[in-house]
Amino acid sequence: MSTHADTHAHEDDHGHHHKETFMTKYIFSQDHKMISKQYLITGTIMGVIGVLMSIMFRMQIAWPEEPNVLFEALLGKWAPGGVMDADIYLALVTIHGTIMVFFVLTAGLSGTFSNLLIPLQIGARDMASGFLNMISYWLFFLSSVIMIISLFVEAGPAAAGWTIYPPLSALPMAQGGSGMGMTLWLVSMAIFIASSLLGSLNYIVTIINLRTKGMSMTRLPLTIWAFFVTAIIGVVSFPVLLSAALLLIMDRSFGTSFFLSDIFIQGEVLHYQGGSPVLFEHLFWFLGHPEVYIVILPAMGIVSEIMASNSRKPIFGYRAMIASILAIAFLSTIVWGHHMFISGMNPFLGSVFTFTTLLIAIPSAVKSFNWMTTIWKGNIQMNTAMLFSIGFVSTFITGGLTGIIMGDSALDINIHDTYFIVAHFHLVMGISALYGMFAGIYHWYPRMFGRMMNKNLGYIHFWVTAICAYGVFFPMHFIGMAGLPRRYYTNSNFPLFDDLANVNVVITVFAIIGGIFQLVFLYNFFVSIFYGKKAPQNPWRSTTLEWTAPVKHIHGNWPGEIPHVYRWAYDYSKPGHDVDFVPQNVPLKEGEEELQH
Amino acid sequence: MTAFLTIIIVLFVAVAIWQMVKIFDLAQVGSSNSQIATDNDNKINAYLMLAFLAFIYIITIVCFVKWGDLPLMSNSASEHGSEIDNLMIITMVIIFIVQTVTQYLLHYFAFKYRGEKGKKALFYADNNTLEAIWTIIPVIVLAGLIIYGLFTWTSIMNVNEDDDPLIIELYAQQFNWKARYGGNDNTLGKANVRLINLDNANILGLDESDPNAQDDIITSELHLPVGKPVLFKMRSQDVLHSAYMPHFRAQMNCVPGMVTQFGFTPTITTADMRQTQQIKDKVANINNIRAEKSKELAAKGEAALEPYEFDYLLLCNKICGKSHYNMQMNIIVETQEEYDAWIKEQKEFKDSLIK
Numbered sequence: 001m002s003t004h005a006d007t008h009a010h011e012d013d014h015g016h017h018h019k020e021t022f023m024t025k026y027i028f029s030q031d032h033k034m035i036s037k038q039y040l041i042t043g044t045i046m047g048v049i050g051v052l053m054s055i056m057f058r059m060q061i062a063w064p065e066e067p068n069v070l071f072e073a074l075l076g077k078w079a080p081g082g083v084m085d086a087d088i089y090l091a092l093v094t095i096h097g098t099i100m101v102f103f104v105l106t107a108g109l110s111g112t113f114s115n116l117l118i119p120l121q122i123g124a125r126d127m128a129s130g131f132l133n134m135i136s137y138w139l140f141f142l143s144s145v146i147m148i149i150s151l152f153v154e155a156g157p158a159a160a161g162w163t164i165y166p167p168l169s170a171l172p173m174a175q176g177g178s179g180m181g182m183t184l185w186l187v188s189m190a191i192f193i194a195s196s197l198l199g200s201l202n203y204i205v206t207i208i209n210l211r212t213k214g215m216s217m218t219r220l221p222l223t224i225w226a227f228f229v230t231a232i233i234g235v236v237s238f239p240v241l242l243s244a245a246l247l248l249i250m251d252r253s254f255g256t257s258f259f260l261s262d263i264f265i266q267g268e269v270l271h272y273q274g275g276s277p278v279l280f281e282h283l284f285w286f287l288g289h290p291e292v293y294i295v296i297l298p299a300m301g302i303v304s305e306i307m308a309s310n311s312r313k314p315i316f317g318y319r320a321m322i323a324s325i326l327a328i329a330f331l332s333t334i335v336w337g338h339h340m341f342i343s344g345m346n347p348f349l350g351s352v353f354t355f356t357t358l359l360i361a362i363p364s365a366v367k368s369f370n371w372m373t374t375i376w377k378g379n380i381q382m383n384t385a386m387l388f389s390i391g392f393v394s395t396f397i398t399g400g401l402t403g404i405i406m407g408d409s410a411l412d413i414n415i416h417d418t419y420f421i422v423a424h425f426h427l428v429m430g431i432s433a434l435y436g437m438f439a440g441i442y443h444w445y446p447r448m449f450g451r452m453m454n455k456n457l458g459y460i461h462f463w464v465t466a467i468c469a470y471g472v473f474f475p476m477h478f479i480g481m482a483g484l485p486r487r488y489y490t491n492s493n494f495p496l497f498d499d500l501a502n503v504n505v506v507i508t509v510f511a512i513i514g515g516i517f518q519l520v521f522l523y524n525f526f527v528s529i530f531y532g533k534k535a536p537q538n539p540w541r542s543t544t545l546e547w548t549a550p551v552k553h554i555h556g557n558w559p560g561e562i563p564h565v566y567r568w569a570y571d572y573s574k575p576g577h578d579v580d581f582v583p584q585n586v587p588l589k590e591g592e593e594e595l596q597h
Numbered sequence: 598m599t600a601f602l603t604i605i606i607v608l609f610v611a612v613a614i615w616q617m618v619k620i621f622d623l624a625q626v627g628s629s630n631s632q633i634a635t636d637n638d639n640k641i642n643a644y645l646m647l648a649f650l651a652f653i654y655i656i657t658i659v660c661f662v663k664w665g666d667l668p669l670m671s672n673s674a675s676e677h678g679s680e681i682d683n684l685m686i687i688t689m690v691i692i693f694i695v696q697t698v699t700q701y702l703l704h705y706f707a708f709k710y711r712g713e714k715g716k717k718a719l720f721y722a723d724n725n726t727l728e729a730i731w732t733i734i735p736v737i738v739l740a741g742l743i744i745y746g747l748f749t750w751t752s753i754m755n756v757n758e759d760d761d762p763l764i765i766e767l768y769a770q771q772f773n774w775k776a777r778y779g780g781n782d783n784t785l786g787k788a789n790v791r792l793i794n795l796d797n798a799n800i801l802g803l804d805e806s807d808p809n810a811q812d813d814i815i816t817s818e819l820h821l822p823v824g825k826p827v828l829f830k831m832r833s834q835d836v837l838h839s840a841y842m843p844h845f846r847a848q849m850n851c852v853p854g855m856v857t858q859f860g861f862t863p864t865i866t867t868a869d870m871r872q873t874q875q876i877k878d879k880v881a882n883i884n885n886i887r888a889e890k891s892k893e894l895a896a897k898g899e900a901a902l903e904p905y906e907f908d909y910l911l912l913c914n915k916i917c918g919k920s921h922y923n924m925q926m927n928i929i930v931e932t933q934e935e936y937d938a939w940i941k942e943q944k945e946f947k948d949s950l951i952k
Contacts, residue, residue, distance in 0.1 A: 167835065174836050262789060265836075276852075277853065313721065314720065316724075344850050350750060351747050359739070362735045362736055365731060365732075372702050377718060378718045379710065379717060380639065386634075390646070408743075413848050463645060463649075498886050509606075570722065595723075
């Protein structure tokens with residue numbers, strides 16, 4: 001490995017002499033730092049669309065079938081007279097879920113920070129294959145564009161829920177959105193999966209092969225461990241979704257019967273025979289559940305790193321943290337059936353999946369307690385990134401605990417597909433992962449753009465977001481427990497739920513305020529690129545290697561030799577040192593022992 | 598109106614942001630503009646952490662007090678319902694305690710150990726005993742919950758056909774429900790959507806030559822005799838639906854191409870349920886809300902809302918298309934005599950066909 005790094009160093013000493021055109025520098029860049037920015041900005045744009053959609057359907061739930069200028073302006077023919085149509089309601093819910101889960105929290109989060117941090121933190125010149133990395137981004141971009149185009153299809157975008165269960169998603173006569181809209185959805189996802197696989201393979205290879213001298217696996221920062229394991233889960237599970245999508249395309253377009261059987265719709269019997277929608281559910285959730293961890297693990301890594309740095313303390317239980325990441329990754333592939341307790345599969349399977357599902361609570365608990373111990377007796381620097389990290393732990397606990405209810409098959413019978421599950425997964429993976437992403441952006445912004453974000457705007461962004469997140473999702477548990485199903489266009493046909501209408505108004509008001517305050521972030525983000533204060537070399541006084549690279553980005557990351565690593569990533573406030581952090585590239589002092597972590 | 602409200606909200610938000618920026622700016626007079634947290638920032642945010650902890654507690658209390666009287670935690674109308682409710686309450690108590698304690702620790706630590714210049718953090722990287730403690734405690738608690746949960750699940754899902762349950766088919770289509778009773782022989786006739794013949798009104802696709810099908814009874818309201826085990830066989834003709842009967846703690850998907858099942862025993866008749874204090878209060882509350890709303894509607898010259906009367910409901914709970922939000926069927930639980938009288942009035946399948 002050391003020889004490899006060294007030869008690499010010599011080659012790349014000349015790297016920055018290459019003449020770069022605008023095209024190769026900003027568009028078809030093969031530099032991981034630029035690609036990470038591309039991911040981040042594309043993800044942010046998709047995020048704005050996704051959040052805007054959620055605000056629209058929240059308005060419909062709170063003030064059902066009332067004319068709304070926002071609908072009239074944005075939905076056009078789907079909101080005659082400003083009243084939202086029931087079909088577009090389902091489409092908004094569907095595309096919101098798809099965009100947030102895949103385009104923002106998978107590509108936007110993992111794509112951004114894996115790309116930025118893997119080479120910089122392990123001490124590599126770039127990704128193993130810069131070319132594949134570029135292809136990966138452009139496939140992601142292409143899939144984003146196709147997903148956006150699908151919004152403008154005549155019969156409407158996909159509207160079968162983000163889980164696109166057939167037959168609803170397979171039969172254009174079942175729903176307008178299951179025509180061209182669904183075709184584009186499937187094509188977009190297939191391309192997205194290709195992008196994700198290329199990215200993941202690249203991350204895995206880079207982490208295994210390109211670590212600098214001294215960077216053993218047990219000296220890696222937890223961010224890298226998290227990205228590494230995330231990439232592995234992605235490689236294992238995404239192909240299964242690809243196969244499900246391909247089989248669904250065949251059922252839709254070529255008359256096969258993988259997922260369809262015995263269907264009578266709109267006065268005619270269809271030819272499909274022998275397929276099973278439950279098979280699709282198995283295939284979908286074999287990705288769908290690990291996907292939750294693909295979303296949350298990078299956030300966990302980011303939070304671990306930021307918490308240690310800002311508490312000026314080593315992360316507590318480094319090995320336990322790695323072990324719990326591995327345990328979560330393993331368990332995540334054998335719990336998918338908990339989405340299907342009442343799908344009609346054998347109840348015995350339900351018992352097995354309850355068992356494995358509740359086991360996941362154990363590594364999750366270990367992680368949470370370790371984070372709390374990390375800040376215990378720390379010297380906590382309340383930078384915005386730190387606030388979001390603390391917020392992450394808070395929402396992760398709140399949302400995670402209700403998982404003990406959802407994961408219990410007996411209890412799931414009655415809250416399945418109610419607002420309870422909406423509250424649960426938004427807190428535990430939606431909001432938490434978003435906090436992880438925000439934390440990462442605030443923390444590594446100086447590394448990405450060479451400037452600082454405004455901290456006061458950051459504080460405002462955090463506190464309002466934190467309050468609104470709880471304001472939106474906490475009461476949702478209660479309307480779920482009262483039996484209110486999700487994905488209802490309006491509840492006004494059920495007088496039974498009339499007493500919950502005011503809760504829905506409260507939730508929507510919080511959602512609107514929370515949504516508007518994201519503008520503070522966007523303003524801060526984009527303005528700081530140009531007018532932010534120039535960043536110092538190591539603003540947060542962190543130990544990891546990325547802060548040893550020059551502020552101004554260069555090809556190959558470090559001029560001259562790549563730094564060597566002599567210690568783990570968490571020597572904060574180590575006794576016997578004058579400063580409260582010792583970077584990884586500082587050799588051990590005479591007589592100093594590396595912690596047996 | 599909404600437009601106006603939206604503008605007002607936006608204005609307020611803008612003012613709020615401006616004010617907050619001011620406050621933070623004022624709080625920082627004299628410090629350097631490095632965009633890195635100062636001692637003062639640490640202090641303000643540390644206190645805000647405490648305030649936020651209070652906010653979490655308050656929102657929890659408000660939710661429990663205002664909406665904690667949950668129909669899904671008490672007052673179940675089926676035999677197994679109370680088992681689910683007990684398990685739910687035990688789990689809720691456990692997670693409530695864990696939530697209260699952990700949120701306290703997290704936010705209190707954030708407050709207590711806020712950064713100050715010159716302070717040095719404790720170098721504390723590892724402790725196997727602690728790790729073991731917080732591995733083993735969740736293991737024990739979860740083991741208890743898993744075992745309890747699995748017993749409950751198994752007892753609910755294992756339908757015992759020896760009790761001679763009443764067999765009823767729940768038949769789902771976009772966007773309504775049908776129920777099919779086995780008739781005198783309590784046996785459902787064979788059926789497949791391929792046999793649907795709208796011309797002679799064989800709408801559920803029953804096999805017209807099957808003797809068991811002749812006395813089947815198809816209804817669009819679900820009547821159940823109280824105290825008698827019922828075994829539902831679910832079918833769907835088009836897309837996935839889910840038969841959700843929240844008052845009975847019952848739910849099962851309806852899957853095209855296969856028959857799924859769920860069984861329970863209703864324990865309280867609709868009439869008795871309406872007389873329970875909890876339902877009386879709920880209905881009164883809902884009717885107040887509806888009366889208010891009717892006034893608004895009347896002002897606009899629209900028809901008033903009908904008063905609400907409690908009924909058990911079957912809802913569709915799996916996204917199934919445009920009118921998913923209005924796919925429901927009334928469930929009426931009644932005494933055996935009332936049920937017998939009602940079923941006698943229904944047409945048998947062989948008589949319902951158009952010859």
